[in-house]
Amino acid sequence: MSEKKILIIDDDQHLLLGLTARLKANGYAVVCATDAVSAVAVARKEVPDLVILDLGLPAGDGFLVLERLRGLTDLVATPVIVLSARDPADNEKRAMDAGAVAFFQKPPDNHEFLTAVRQALGETIALSTFLKT
Amino acid sequence: MIDESGSIELPPESLADLLDFDAWGEILATYGRTMRVAVALTDVEGRLLGKCHNAQPVWNLLHDAAPGRGTGCPFCITTHVPCTAVLEAFQAGGVVMVRDLAGLIHVAVPLFLGKLHLGAIIAGQVFDRYPEPLPLRRVANEVGVSAQQLWDVARKQRPVSRAVLQTSGDLLCALGQAFLQQRYGLILESRLAETNGRFRLLVEGVRDYALFIVDPTGCVTSWNSGAERMLGYVEAEIVGRNFSCIFTPEDIQNRVPEKQLHKALQAGRLEDEGWRVRQNRRQFWAHVNITTLMEGTGPFRGFAIIMQDVTERRKIAIVLEEARQERARLQENFLSHVSHELCTPLTAIYFFTTNVLDGLLGDLTPEQREHLASALDNVKQLKDMVSDLLDITRVETHKITVEPQHASPVKLVADAFSTCRTNATAKNISLRSDVAPGLPFVWADPARVRQILTNLIDNAIKFTPESGTITVEGRLMAEDGFLCLSVSDAGCGISPENREIVFDRLAQVKSGAEVSRSGLGLGLFISKELVSRHGGRIWVESQLGHGSTFYFTLPVFSLAKLCAHVFTAPNLEGGSVTLIAVDVIAVEGAVQEDILPELRRVLDGCINPDQDVLLPSMSDAEPAETFFIVACTGLSGFEAIASRIGRELRTFDNDSKLKPEISSTMLLVEPHKPRDEQIAEVAARIERLVQAHLLGKENLK
Numbered sequence: 001m002s003e004k005k006i007l008i009i010d011d012d013q014h015l016l017l018g019l020t021a022r023l024k025a026n027g028y029a030v031v032c033a034t035d036a037v038s039a040v041a042v043a044r045k046e047v048p049d050l051v052i053l054d055l056g057l058p059a060g061d062g063f064l065v066l067e068r069l070r071g072l073t074d075l076v077a078t079p080v081i082v083l084s085a086r087d088p089a090d091n092e093k094r095a096m097d098a099g100a101v102a103f104f105q106k107p108p109d110n111h112e113f114l115t116a117v118r119q120a121l122g123e124t125i126a127l128s129t130f131l132k133t
Numbered sequence: 134m135i136d137e138s139g140s141i142e143l144p145p146e147s148l149a150d151l152l153d154f155d156a157w158g159e160i161l162a163t164y165g166r167t168m169r170v171a172v173a174l175t176d177v178e179g180r181l182l183g184k185c186h187n188a189q190p191v192w193n194l195l196h197d198a199a200p201g202r203g204t205g206c207p208f209c210i211t212t213h214v215p216c217t218a219v220l221e222a223f224q225a226g227g228v229v230m231v232r233d234l235a236g237l238i239h240v241a242v243p244l245f246l247g248k249l250h251l252g253a254i255i256a257g258q259v260f261d262r263y264p265e266p267l268p269l270r271r272v273a274n275e276v277g278v279s280a281q282q283l284w285d286v287a288r289k290q291r292p293v294s295r296a297v298l299q300t301s302g303d304l305l306c307a308l309g310q311a312f313l314q315q316r317y318g319l320i321l322e323s324r325l326a327e328t329n330g331r332f333r334l335l336v337e338g339v340r341d342y343a344l345f346i347v348d349p350t351g352c353v354t355s356w357n358s359g360a361e362r363m364l365g366y367v368e369a370e371i372v373g374r375n376f377s378c379i380f381t382p383e384d385i386q387n388r389v390p391e392k393q394l395h396k397a398l399q400a401g402r403l404e405d406e407g408w409r410v411r412q413n414r415r416q417f418w419a420h421v422n423i424t425t426l427m428e429g430t431g432p433f434r435g436f437a438i439i440m441q442d443v444t445e446r447r448k449i450a451i452v453l454e455e456a457r458q459e460r461a462r463l464q465e466n467f468l469s470h471v472s473h474e475l476c477t478p479l480t481a482i483y484f485f486t487t488n489v490l491d492g493l494l495g496d497l498t499p500e501q502r503e504h505l506a507s508a509l510d511n512v513k514q515l516k517d518m519v520s521d522l523l524d525i526t527r528v529e530t531h532k533i534t535v536e537p538q539h540a541s542p543v544k545l546v547a548d549a550f551s552t553c554r555t556n557a558t559a560k561n562i563s564l565r566s567d568v569a570p571g572l573p574f575v576w577a578d579p580a581r582v583r584q585i586l587t588n589l590i591d592n593a594i595k596f597t598p599e600s601g602t603i604t605v606e607g608r609l610m611a612e613d614g615f616l617c618l619s620v621s622d623a624g625c626g627i628s629p630e631n632r633e634i635v636f637d638r639l640a641q642v643k644s645g646a647e648v649s650r651s652g653l654g655l656g657l658f659i660s661k662e663l664v665s666r667h668g669g670r671i672w673v674e675s676q677l678g679h680g681s682t683f684y685f686t687l688p689v690f691s692l693a694k695l696c697a698h699v700f701t702a703p704n705l706e707g708g709s710v711t712l713i714a715v716d717v718i719a720v721e722g723a724v725q726e727d728i729l730p731e732l733r734r735v736l737d738g739c740i741n742p743d744q745d746v747l748l749p750s751m752s753d754a755e756p757a758e759t760f761f762i763v764a765c766t767g768l769s770g771f772e773a774i775a776s777r778i779g780r781e782l783r784t785f786d787n788d789s790k791l792k793p794e795i796s797s798t799m800l801l802v803e804p805h806k807p808r809d810e811q812i813a814e815v816a817a818r819i820e821r822l823v824q825a826h827l828l829g830k831e832n833l834k
Binding site: 012014015017018019021022025056085086087089090105106107108110 | 469472473474476477478479480481483484485487488491493494512516523527532534
């Protein structure tokens with residue numbers, strides 16, 4: 001089975017560098033986008049298995065990207081984890097309602113974050129994993 | 134104005150006025166003429182006030198011959214013994230007849246109001262019969278007139294018999310008291326008129342306040358110039374009208390005027406602010422005081438209403454509040470911007486540090502590892518500060534949320550300990566929990582309580598020397614319905630002046646050198662906010678050098694309170710309450726924890742919030758896949774809820790891997806008990822049933 005592909009959408013080059021290293025070390029392929037417009041284009045081209053999305057982006061808000069991704073037939077079931085510096089009190093519910101599977105405030109705990117990534121990647125149809133087998 | 138003890142509230146000048154001898158003159162003169170006696174007014178000691186009316190010729194003669202003789206009594210012309218008639222009359226409380234050494238008699242009639250002795254009337258004749266030669270000669274001798282002269286005068290006197298004098302005394306007594314009362318009434322009246330006039334001047338003079346009086350039905354009976362100025366109506370056009378005409382149409386429709394008078398009557402007074410309407414229909418914001426008018430225990434006469442136009446003040450208050458909110462909003466924006474901007478580089482540092490530390494870029498020497506671990510510690514501290522900053526902005530903009538649930542104090546403390554253990558272990562400090570397992574559950578947000586406890590424990594760790602002990606205790610408060618948790622350390626303690634400020638924002642107590650870093654000093658401020666959002670309070674007790682104990686209280690969980698909004702009279706009319714237990718079971722394996730909140734939302738949609746309550750998780754053990762519903766409904770209502778739950782759950786879980794097992798118990802509500810007792814009893818029975826259900830399930834496992 002080929003490597004799962006993760007798209008990180010974030011405008012901070014340092015974060016991209018650090019997180020990419022972490023994800024690659026865990027056996028994932030990583031592609032990046034740094035603004036809202038190119039993010040959708042990259043997603044359409046690369047068809048990732050998981051998207052890690054920042055909310056504050058140049059050229060458009062993360063919520064807008066989330067909405068556009070949900071509108072792409074290839075990506076309608078692709079899980080999205082939001083990783084943002086914004087206050088979860090204001091944004092977590094909104095992100096979950098818009099279809100994200102998890103919300104992390106920066107900086108996330110590595111262990112928790114990777115657990116969420118693994119869960120999201122094993123979970124393309126929402127209800128199938130409600131039962132522990 | 135004569136109170137029960139009989140004392141009289143009158144100033145001295147009014148007392149003197151009561152015995153004004155000019156006023157008494159006419160009645161005494163008429164009386165003397167009619168009854169053919171001499172009569173005079175005296176003070177309480179028997180000294181003559183004014184002149185003697187209808188004085189007898191003998192007395193005139195004697196008086197002219199020796200003015201100023203005797204003890205003041207016009208009838209005591211033999212002077213060997215002072216006349217004690219008046220004193221005796223007061224002692225006897227009525228008419229007294231006295232006879233002096235010369236065998237001459239007269240009567241004294243006391244005048245009193247309540248217990249107050251005012252004076253007396255004395256009446257009589259100098260001789261009560263035709264003079265006998267011997268006493269006559271003695272008197273003449275004594276006074277210094279010739280016996281013949283005295284005889285000539287005395288002979289012309291018409292004698293009054295003893296019996297007549299006695300009767301005349303009784304009559305005089307009644308007459309005197311009646312006249313006194315009348316005079317007293319007159320004085321009171323004039324004083325009242327004077328006060329009323331003064332009050333009226335005062336009321337009229339108050340121009341910045343509307344002052345008016347309404348009768349018990351709300352009709353205006355008096356109206357001052359301030360009211361005229363403020364409300365536009367002149368006295369003549371508003372007196373007799375109901376005061377509801379100064380209320381807004383909505384208020385009138387909602388019967389606010391009547392309700393206000395009713396409330397004022399019950400409480401004795403009422404204070405209120407609201408819109409009122411002038412005659413020209415313009416509205417203004419009024420501050421209103423309503424006071425009931427009662428005279429002692431007398432009848433209720435109406436209401437005095439004082440009104441002030443505070444429209445300007447309100448405008449200013451609104452502007453100030455808006456400015457405050459704007460400032461808070463700007464501050465929030467600023468702080469959330471700052472924390473956002475801090476998070477971004479912090480995240481990069483975190484990733485790089487952990488990447489290197491976890492060996493993603495190759496092996497490390499022990500020293501490199503140690504340095505990087507320190508760097509990571511500092512990143513975590515920075516992260517905590519940023520999250521404190523965010524909490525502060527939430528406090529200021531009232532965004533901080535508390536979602537209380539049914540929570541076990543034992544578990545809350547255990548959770549906090551697991552968070553703080555790393556820090557404690559680093560200083561070899563032991564954490565001791567002294568929370569009895571039997572304590573009732575609290576109604577609190579577990580995440581917030583953990584935040585409070587963690588804050589307090591981390592602080593305690595900071596101030597406790599190595600190898601010390603920190604104790605968390607839990608006990609019920611004496612005040613009803615609260616549980617108190619406390620965190621005690623054996624650190625340096627807090628001085629009294631600092632005890633006042635530790636809960637303030639950005640407070641940082643300067644203390645021993647061993648404390649290297651104390652964060653932003655926001656922890657206690659946030660804790661205080663969180664505790665108060667729970668309805669509890671927080672305080673500290675401390676002695677310098679002997680450590681500190683921080684206490685905070687949380688409300689005890691009360692099923693009766695939680696269900697209060699459905700335990701209403703119409704809902705309980707059916708005479709029963711049903712407890713529904715929904716055990717959600719998985720067809721294979723166990724129910725996943727993450728789905729429990731979703732399930733709760735589904736079940737919440739199956740009940741009628743006006744009649745039913747979905748109880749919070751009642752189990753201390755997790756996961757709690759049992760849900761309880763308290764339903765104020767009969768059997769048919771239960772069936773409706775059960776079928777709705779079945780349907781909704783199938784829609785939610787289309788693979789049908791989850792199955793509800795629904796059971797119910799109906800509790801009868803005792804019809805003849807007071808409602809509070811009923812509710813408390815039903816709530817206690819529900820709690821017992823819930824615990825029994827959970828225990829049964831536990832045993833089954």
